[in-house]
Amino acid sequence: MKTSIKFAGPIRVSEIGETVVANGLNQFEESPIEMSVHEHCKGLITTVGVSKSHLVLRCSNCGLRIPVPAEVLTLGDLRKHFERYQ
Numbered sequence: 001m002k003t004s005i006k007f008a009g010p011i012r013v014s015e016i017g018e019t020v021v022a023n024g025l026n027q028f029e030e031s032p033i034e035m036s037v038h039e040h041c042k043g044l045i046t047t048v049g050v051s052k053s054h055l056v057l058r059c060s061n062c063g064l065r066i067p068v069p070a071e072v073l074t075l076g077d078l079r080k081h082f083e084r085y086q
């Protein structure tokens with residue numbers, strides 16, 4: 001049986017220190033990226049496919065647009081992808 005890993009805290013996603021945080025208390029590293037909010041600006045994070053290989057993270061409030069590979073689907077994937085910032 002697969003064990004879920006509790007969300008491990010803010011994930012830095014940009015060079016200027018922007019982070020996304022879980023939307024609500026009961027999120028896991030396996031939760032979809034869409035279950036997060038843009039810390040400080042409080043906008044909801046959504047994803048949009050923009051090419052065969054990439055999607056972008058968007059924020060409902062500030063217009064954040066951060067490309068990530070299309071394989072990045074969960075909060076844990078996102079943390080791993082931006083490992084250099086953590």
Ligand SMILES: [Zn+2]
Nearest residue numbers: 038041059062
């Ligand atoms: Zn935002």
